[in-house]
Amino acid sequence: MFGFVTANWKELTQEQKDRYSGVYCGICREIKARASQTARLTLSYDMAFLALLLMSLYEPEEASGRNRCVMHPVHRRLWIDNEFVRYGADMNVALAYYNCLDDWHDDGKPGAKLLAKALEGHCEDIRRRYPRQCEAISDCISRLSRLEKENCPNPDEPAGCFGRLMAELLVYKEDIWAPHLRQMGMALGRYIYLADAAVDYRSDRRKKKYNPFLAMGSGEDWARWEEYLVLAMGRCTRSYEMLPLVQDKALLDNILYSGIWVTYRNKGAKAREET
Numbered sequence: 001m002f003g004f005v006t007a008n009w010k011e012l013t014q015e016q017k018d019r020y021s022g023v024y025c026g027i028c029r030e031i032k033a034r035a036s037q038t039a040r041l042t043l044s045y046d047m048a049f050l051a052l053l054l055m056s057l058y059e060p061e062e063a064s065g066r067n068r069c070v071m072h073p074v075h076r077r078l079w080i081d082n083e084f085v086r087y088g089a090d091m092n093v094a095l096a097y098y099n100c101l102d103d104w105h106d107d108g109k110p111g112a113k114l115l116a117k118a119l120e121g122h123c124e125d126i127r128r129r130y131p132r133q134c135e136a137i138s139d140c141i142s143r144l145s146r147l148e149k150e151n152c153p154n155p156d157e158p159a160g161c162f163g164r165l166m167a168e169l170l171v172y173k174e175d176i177w178a179p180h181l182r183q184m185g186m187a188l189g190r191y192i193y194l195a196d197a198a199v200d201y202r203s204d205r206r207k208k209k210y211n212p213f214l215a216m217g218s219g220e221d222w223a224r225w226e227e228y229l230v231l232a233m234g235r236c237t238r239s240y241e242m243l244p245l246v247q248d249k250a251l252l253d254n255i256l257y258s259g260i261w262v263t264y265r266n267k268g269a270k271a272r273e274e275t
Contacts, residue, residue: 002044002046002095002192003044003045003046003263003267004046004191004192004195004196004260004263004264004267005045005046005049005188005192005255005259005260005263006045006046006049006255006259006260006263007020007045007251007254007255007258007259008254008255008258008259008262009259011254011258012251012254016250016251016254018078019080019248019251020048020052020251021077021078022064022077022078022079022080023048023051023052023055023080023085023088024043024045024048025069025077025078025079025080026051026064026079026080026081026082026085027043027047027048027051027085027088027089027092028040028043028069028079028089029067029069029079029081030081030085030086030088030089031043031089031092031093034086034089034090034093034122034125035089035093035119035122036118036119036122037070038115038118038119039093039096039118039119039122041115042092042093042095042096042115042119043092044092044095046192047088047089047091047092048088049252049255050084050087050088050091050169050170051084051085051087051088052248052251052252052255053170053245053252054084054087054170054172055082055084055085055247055248056243056245056246056247056248056249056252057177057243057244057245058084058172059247060082060083060084061082062080062081062082063080063081063082064078064079064080064081065078065079066078066079067079084172087130087172090126090129090130091130091133091169093119093122093123093126094123094126094127094130094133094134094137095137096115096119097116097119097120097122097123098123098134098137098138098141099141100113100115100116100119101116101141132168133168133169136164136165136167136168136169137165137168137169140161140162140164140165141165143161144158144161144162147161148210149210151210151215152212152215153212153215153216153217154212154216155194155197155212155213155216155228158193158212159189159190159193159194159212159232160186160190161193162189162190162192162193163185163186163187163188163189163190163193164186164189165189166185166186166188166189166192167181167182167183167184167185167186167189168182168185169185170182170184170185170188171185177243180239180240180242180243181239181243183235183238183239184236184239184240184243186235187232187233187234187235187236187239188232188233188236190232191229191232191233191236191260194212194225194228194229194232195229195260195264195267197211197212197213197225198213198222198225198226198229198264198268199264199267199268199271200271201213201214201220201271202220202271202272202274203271203274213225222268229264233256233260236256237256237257240252240256
């Protein structure tokens with residue numbers, strides 16, 4: 001379901017590309033250090049956005065360097081590290097763990113069981129550090145599973161469920177900015193869920209899998225679906241603009257005002273070509 005909150009790479013300056021890649025590599029590096037090499041397979045650019053947003057809001061001290069790795073053995077690549085990069089790494093592992101559990105319980109996927117087992121011990125540590133966030137992830141995935149089994153015909157319910165998950169992930173701590181971050185995360189989560197449903201519509205119809213737009217009896221209607229997405233992102237960016245962001249603001253703007261739409265339309269075009 002993740003993979004929508006990414007930058008429009010073509011519109012970034014070289015400095016922004018380096019910064020974005022550095023945060024992404026920093027999260028990947030921390031996943032290995034805090035979990036395992038295997039856990040790095042679950043890495044998502046969505047967590048780079050999460051880290052960048054919190055870094056811009058709180059402006060922590062940073063460390064950086066350049067290293068080669070298994071994925072990039074030839075050239076040394078920039079990595080950036082701070083408490084929010086580490087937070088992004090923890091949330092990435094937690095999301096992957098609970099999603100794998102759900103895939104195993106619902107679909108019996110053996111690969112999901114093996115990966116969940118590999119992540120289980122690391123997730124116990126993450127739960128101790130971030131009980132509120134991990135509880136939100138677990139509750140959301142369980143509720144989404146129930147709604148899918150019930151073939152829920154109201155897209156607002158599963159979208160709202162995923163919105164609550166994202167709301168808790170964006171709130172690193174309960175402070176003056178928590179209400180804006182929760183509102184932003186709620187709307188962003190709704191966008192992610194509904195965008196994923198639109199892109200998967202034909203595939204889910206063919207495989208007879210749950211899709212909220214199928215369950216509501218809607219035909220394929222990309223114009224209507226985009227109206228839902230525009231509304232969700234309007235709410236998201238309204239809360240986003242209430243935050244006192246300076247550092248990396250242009251990069252974050254690129255992601256929220258351009259990147260998510262480029263990614264959605266590219267995924268949608270590819271889905272229509274394949275089915």
